[in-house]
Structures are given as structure tokens and as C-alpha cells.
Amino acid sequence: MTAPTRIGVILLCHDQLQVAASMVRAWRDGGAAVAIHVDRRARQEEYDQLRGSLSGQTDVAWVERQRCDWGRFSMVEATQAAGRTLLDEFDDVTHVFVASGSCLPLRPVPELCEYLTRHPAVDFIESVTAQDVGWTVGGLNMERFLYYFPVSWRRNRRLFDQLVALQRSIGLKRRLPQGIVPHLGSQWWCLTRKTLSNILEDPRRREFDRFFRWSWIPDESYFQTLARRHSKRIESRSLTVSSFDYRGKPYILYDDHADMLAASRCFVARKIWPGAEKLLSRFPEDAGPGNVRDEPDPARIERLISATVARSKLGRPGLYMQSRFPKKDQENGKTAAPYAILQGFTDIFPNFENWLAARVEADVHGHLLGPDGAEFAGRPKIGPGGLSTYPESRDYDAAGFLTSLIRITERPQVFQFGPRDNQALNWFTATDPNATIRVVTGAWVVPLMHSEMPFDDIRRVAARLQQIELAQLGVLRSVWVKANIETWELSDFAARPGAILQRVVRDLEYASGSWPLYDQLPAQRDLDQLGRFLQRLRNAGLQPRLMGDFPATRSEQEWHV
CATH class of the missing domain: 3.40.50 (Rossmann fold)
Structure with missing residues (x-):
């Protein structure tokens, strides 16, 4: 008899910890176990308040805090530590789901468990070969694995660019670990217990960690690559709907997106505005027994967002305003009509x-x-x-x-x-x-x-x-x-x-x-x-040049000047 599905959630929190507390309760009320990692850069007072507000919650584990820098291996280390905690403390966890403190469950957790039960031994993780990816922002696909990235792009952007240019100029290329084909994808994945255990207990893990430590944005490639070594069946998609603008920044969801999110039938959405009280109070939402087996339809949201991105980049023809004043000759039409x-x-x-x-x-x-x-x-x-x-x-x-x-x-x-x-x-x-x-x-x-x-x-x-x-x-x-x-x-x-x-x-x-x-x-x-x-x-000394041929007549009419 197949064991019942239970989700363990890795909750990566950086700020807005009061919202993260609401997310923990939403997951716990649905029966999930939660391992919480809070970025060490968050203030200690806020962290203490978070722990105090969740003191009555069972099946909640606290992961040792470390500083997490965007695009650095510290994000992977925090995920590894939280995943190890879930596997060690909760023997009945069958799947591990990665979310952030601003990820909102849209459907009841039991519906997600039922969905995973209908897809046994499937790992839901976006995993696309780096050479085939066309959606990365910043111009670094394979280069993120071939060069060294010792500094933060956000905190030392000039030095970051200089180091990339230097490595390009001298033709430096790192050697990939044997048997590794780099893959990229969303960091919001759901792996089976077996797959995650095999990744964390891989005999070559130290070698892989050392390689990815010097890569760029390894949280979008580490698990996505290693899952290919250990998973029997990968469904290359995320169960979390998360969209990004043309600069690579995630879109923030507000109260007026509620109906759109509900219609998508997705399980989780990122990233929620901290003040979106209607979203926080409405979701997770039970749509009734007739909708329990609905398939997630993120394409509905993606189509709307794609249209929004196009509108944001191109603008409306002939529209100039404070929020969008296009550069000269980069307008979507100088004027709106003939x-x-x-x-x-x-x-x-x-x-x-x-x-x-x-x-x-x-x-x-x-x-x-x-x-x-x-x-x-x-x-x-x-x-x-x-x-x-x-x-x-x-x-x-x-x-x-x-x-x-x-x-x-x-x-x-x-x-x-x-x-x-x-x-x-x-x-x-x-x-x-x-x-x-x-x-x-x-x-x-x-x-x-x-x-x-x-x-x-x-x-x-x-x-x-x-x-x-x-x-x-x-x-x-x-x-x-x-x-x-x-x-x-x-x-x-x-x-x-x-x-x-x-x-x-x-x-x-x-x-x-x-x-x-x-x-x-x-x-x-x-x-x-x-x-x-x-x-x-x-x-009178002026040569008319624009009127064409008007011969001077011999009129006797006098000009009175």
C-alpha cells in the first residue's frame, strides 16, 4: 500500500517576517511540516518576534541562520541545510517543496498532496540545459559555469563586470565535473524525498559544491543539474507560478490579482505584496469538490503577464507620461494616429x-x-x-x-x-x-x-x-x-x-x-x-528660390511703397 503523501516545506525568509508567519500557518494548517531559514541579515528583533508568534506551532523546525547573498552559493547552502533538517526530523515527509516567505499557497495543501499522489515518483523541477535556455537575463548562460564569480553582482557590479571581461579576454574556462550537464530553472521546486536525499548524500557532493560555489546564481542551477543525476522522472516545470519582468525582477502580486490567481488553479504564487490583505485572507481557497483535480494552468497568467511586459516595454502608441517617457526614436510610434x-x-x-x-x-x-x-x-x-x-x-x-x-x-x-x-x-x-x-x-x-x-x-x-x-x-x-x-x-x-x-x-x-x-x-x-x-x-537684393517660374510682366501698374 502506498504511503500517504506529506509535504515538507523549506521556507526561505529574508524580510517581511510578519508575512512569513502567515505563510507558515497556511502550510501548517494544511498538514505540512515546515523548516524555516531566516537570512542572518534580518534584524534579530524581527527574528525573535517571528519565533515568538509561532511558538505554539507543531512540526516547525528552525534552521541555523546564515547570511544569504543574491546570486551566491549561500542560497544553496541555506536550502541544503533546511532540506537536511526536514529529512532528519520528519520521517513521514515524502516530498520537499521550496518556497519563500512571500510565496502564497493558492489551493489547500491537501489538494497539492493529492496531486502529488497522482504523480508518484515525479520530481517537479524546471530543468533545461543551459545551452538551450533563451530566457536568462544578463547574457550569461554557459558562461555562468565556465568563469569564476567571486564577488556579488549586486554589491560590486563594476568589479563583477571587470572580472567577467578579464576572463573572457584571456580565454579562461573552468572544467565541468565529469558527468555533469549544466541545467537551469526556477529555484522553486518540489522533489521527492528519495531524490533530495540522493542529492544531499551524493558521494561526490563536495566536488559538486566546490564547482557550483564559484558559479553565478547557483540556486537556479545546483538542484536543477543534480536532479538529472538522481531522478527517475522529472517534470520540468514548477508548481509555483512566478513571473519576471524584462529586467529579471519578479512581479509583485496585489489584491486586484486575486481573481486571476484563482482562475489559474496554480498551487502557489510568488511574490505577494506584504500589504495585500485580501490575498492573504482569501487564499488558500477551496474551490469545492468538483475542482479538486483541476490541473494548474499557469499559461493563463503568463499570457496576461506577457502582454503586460510587451505593453511596458513598447508602451501605447503616442503616449507620453511621467511613468513612461520613452527615449528618442525608441517610441512605440511617435503619435497615436494618422x-x-x-x-x-x-x-x-x-x-x-x-x-x-x-x-x-x-x-x-x-x-x-x-x-x-x-x-x-x-x-x-x-x-x-x-x-x-x-x-x-x-x-x-x-x-x-x-x-x-x-x-x-x-x-x-x-x-x-x-x-x-x-x-x-x-x-x-x-x-x-x-x-x-x-x-x-x-x-x-x-x-x-x-x-x-x-x-x-x-x-x-x-x-x-x-x-x-x-x-x-x-x-x-x-x-x-x-x-x-x-x-x-x-x-x-x-x-x-x-x-x-x-x-x-x-x-x-x-x-x-x-x-x-x-x-x-x-x-x-x-x-x-x-x-x-x-x-x-x-x-532689392533678395533672390527668391522657392516660388518656381513667375516671369516678370511689363505691367504699368505702379507699386506704392
């Missing part, structure tokens, strides 16, 4: 903004980056989402202004632009795949021609605007451009305004219906005297 920038059209057509708004399913704004403030559609005093129209507020973070507008609005955004506007976003928009940019170069000269300013002032303003637009065009013609960009010289546009406007509306991709030739163009400023005006600029 948008369009139209340059020069309002200079030619004064009512272009209203004309376009009637033909596209989008919010058509004026000059959002204009010198006098943001010209939102309809000219409200406060823009969508409470965005300010004041230029000082907008220009403090122009990229944040634009990305916020695009993200918080449901409809596509279209706005006007020109060399008079703030040029801070030229590179941002030119390298944004969401941007559609259409430019009529030199169109800014049309309002100047119709202005009543003194001609000397006109020439000075024209020189400045031309210089600004030339610099902008240098950006738009860069090899780094990712936006959808098309430009026309003013003379080309003036020769066929209807066809180009039709194309612009079509290219915005926000228009509804078909694309007929528009028989009603927006009202256009007079361009008849533009050739003569450009010649006067040349005569």
Missing part, C-alpha cells in the same frame, strides 16, 4: 480651412503652432482635452502638445503650418510614419505681396521666411524621413490648383465618398502681379 500638416494653402486660399473641413471627416485646425497661439478648429479659448491656446504653454513642450491632441481626439487631426510658425517639431513630424505632409513652397510670399507694409520691411520678412523654409525643406528631404511628404513649387500649384487640391483631399484618407473634380475651388488671392513682385525682390 494626422496631416498642410503648408501654404491658407496663404493662397484665405478660407481654405473651412473649405477643407466640409470635405473631410477630420478636425481641421488653423495654425496650431502659430506665433500668436494655437488656432483650434472653431477658435475656442480652450482646446480639446483642456489644451491651452497660449503659445507659452504650448511651446514649453510642443511635442507633448501635438501628441496629446492626437491621442485624446477621436477624429483625425489636420492643421495648417508655415515658416511663421514654431519650427521645433520639424524633425519630429518628418520622422513620424503617421504624418502626411503637403507643402506649397514659397506660398508665404502671397500674403506679403498683398500686405501694406513698407517694401523694405517686406524684403526683410521675405528673407527671413525663405531662410526658415529652406531649412525646413532640408529636413523634409532627409534620408531619415518616414512621413508621407509631397511638395509643389508655388508656380506648379498655380498652374493646376484644382487637380492638386483634389489630390490633397484624396491623400488625407479621411474624405468620404468618391473623388470628383471639384468645380468650386476656394476663393483665391490674386496672383497676377506675383511675377513683378518677385522681380522687385530681386532688384
Whole structure:
């Protein structure tokens, strides 16, 4: 007759000992024996309080304390000592389960015992050959066994890196013990009594301990490797659900993860936030006799966490905030949705903004980056989402202004632009795949021609605007451009305004219906005297370079300057 299954738990405690006391009670109430090891770095007063609070508990053994450093062999030594204690003091223990003081049993301990009874002589320990592992963080798979690691990575990181680099440079490689194939896996395992006894009593244990003492993070390789020597059947998975972020740090579980943990039907979860009172009071949870034989489904949690990791690393497109401000050119999309920038059209057509708004399913704004403030559609005093129209507020973070507008609005955004506007976003928009940019170069000269300013002032303003637009065009013609960009010289546009406007509306991709030739163009400023005006600029010493070919006419009209 098969002996009843009884679990012995190795509880490795480092801090938050009041939570560890709750974990001990949860295991003991389920009938498990517990061997407790408390890191020597924990304060003596807290340790004494822990022992006092558990003084009435039976089948609890206390392991001699030692200092445990992350990534060092001391973690293995603490596990060895606790395992030896369980085997020596509790003859009826059939399986040894490793947990930490922050590991929470999710299902009643008898259900775990029943599960182990249905899997006799099976060792549940994640054990994957080091050469095949692709999930280690830090770039050290086989190297963790081939080099010496005499210092702590956490406390002497610079020296640690220097020693690794030195050993790489001289080609140093340690010799593996004969018959050993290094394996890696989670330190939270469950071994049968026989397998653990064979590991601890292996005649070559001193040799193996000496080798792993100089390895890196041996608590993730010592038992995982030696179990392959002594186990008849290994199930390479852990019964504890434990997930890590992309930096290799474990995720912390809070009260709002309760339903997710319950649905996973896993036996144990790590790592519980000390203040998660609802979790501590809810679990272990008995789901009823119909669910006793449920198979653990950690994949349910892993899928959610994988999506969370991807979201954390990539972020949401176009979202910038205090908790996640991505590095330049490492964004998951500079902006959240497509948008369009139209340059020069309002200079030619004064009512272009209203004309376009009637033909596209989008919010058509004026000059959002204009010198006098943001010209939102309809000219409200406060823009969508409470965005300010004041230029000082907008220009403090122009990229944040634009990305916020695009993200918080449901409809596509279209706005006007020109060399008079703030040029801070030229590179941002030119390298944004969401941007559609259409430019009529030199169109800014049309309002100047119709202005009543003194001609000397006109020439000075024209020189400045031309210089600004030339610099902008240098950006738009860069090899780094990712936006959808098309430009026309003013003379080309003036020769066929209807066809180009039709194309612009079509290219915005926000228009509804078909694309007929528009028989009603927006009202256009007079361009008849533009050739003569450009010649006067040349005569005044300025060479117009962006307008295209406008021959100087022999008009007798006088310019009153």
C-alpha cells in the first residue's frame, strides 16, 4: 500500500517576517511540516518576534541562520541545510517543496498532496540545459559555469563586470565535473524525498559544491543539474507560478490579482505584496469538490503577464507620461494616429480651412503652432482635452502638445503650418510614419505681396521666411524621413490648383465618398502681379528660390511703397 503523501516545506525568509508567519500557518494548517531559514541579515528583533508568534506551532523546525547573498552559493547552502533538517526530523515527509516567505499557497495543501499522489515518483523541477535556455537575463548562460564569480553582482557590479571581461579576454574556462550537464530553472521546486536525499548524500557532493560555489546564481542551477543525476522522472516545470519582468525582477502580486490567481488553479504564487490583505485572507481557497483535480494552468497568467511586459516595454502608441517617457526614436510610434500638416494653402486660399473641413471627416485646425497661439478648429479659448491656446504653454513642450491632441481626439487631426510658425517639431513630424505632409513652397510670399507694409520691411520678412523654409525643406528631404511628404513649387500649384487640391483631399484618407473634380475651388488671392513682385525682390537684393517660374510682366501698374 502506498504511503500517504506529506509535504515538507523549506521556507526561505529574508524580510517581511510578519508575512512569513502567515505563510507558515497556511502550510501548517494544511498538514505540512515546515523548516524555516531566516537570512542572518534580518534584524534579530524581527527574528525573535517571528519565533515568538509561532511558538505554539507543531512540526516547525528552525534552521541555523546564515547570511544569504543574491546570486551566491549561500542560497544553496541555506536550502541544503533546511532540506537536511526536514529529512532528519520528519520521517513521514515524502516530498520537499521550496518556497519563500512571500510565496502564497493558492489551493489547500491537501489538494497539492493529492496531486502529488497522482504523480508518484515525479520530481517537479524546471530543468533545461543551459545551452538551450533563451530566457536568462544578463547574457550569461554557459558562461555562468565556465568563469569564476567571486564577488556579488549586486554589491560590486563594476568589479563583477571587470572580472567577467578579464576572463573572457584571456580565454579562461573552468572544467565541468565529469558527468555533469549544466541545467537551469526556477529555484522553486518540489522533489521527492528519495531524490533530495540522493542529492544531499551524493558521494561526490563536495566536488559538486566546490564547482557550483564559484558559479553565478547557483540556486537556479545546483538542484536543477543534480536532479538529472538522481531522478527517475522529472517534470520540468514548477508548481509555483512566478513571473519576471524584462529586467529579471519578479512581479509583485496585489489584491486586484486575486481573481486571476484563482482562475489559474496554480498551487502557489510568488511574490505577494506584504500589504495585500485580501490575498492573504482569501487564499488558500477551496474551490469545492468538483475542482479538486483541476490541473494548474499557469499559461493563463503568463499570457496576461506577457502582454503586460510587451505593453511596458513598447508602451501605447503616442503616449507620453511621467511613468513612461520613452527615449528618442525608441517610441512605440511617435503619435497615436494618422494626422496631416498642410503648408501654404491658407496663404493662397484665405478660407481654405473651412473649405477643407466640409470635405473631410477630420478636425481641421488653423495654425496650431502659430506665433500668436494655437488656432483650434472653431477658435475656442480652450482646446480639446483642456489644451491651452497660449503659445507659452504650448511651446514649453510642443511635442507633448501635438501628441496629446492626437491621442485624446477621436477624429483625425489636420492643421495648417508655415515658416511663421514654431519650427521645433520639424524633425519630429518628418520622422513620424503617421504624418502626411503637403507643402506649397514659397506660398508665404502671397500674403506679403498683398500686405501694406513698407517694401523694405517686406524684403526683410521675405528673407527671413525663405531662410526658415529652406531649412525646413532640408529636413523634409532627409534620408531619415518616414512621413508621407509631397511638395509643389508655388508656380506648379498655380498652374493646376484644382487637380492638386483634389489630390490633397484624396491623400488625407479621411474624405468620404468618391473623388470628383471639384468645380468650386476656394476663393483665391490674386496672383497676377506675383511675377513683378518677385522681380522687385530681386532688384532689392533678395533672390527668391522657392516660388518656381513667375516671369516678370511689363505691367504699368505702379507699386506704392
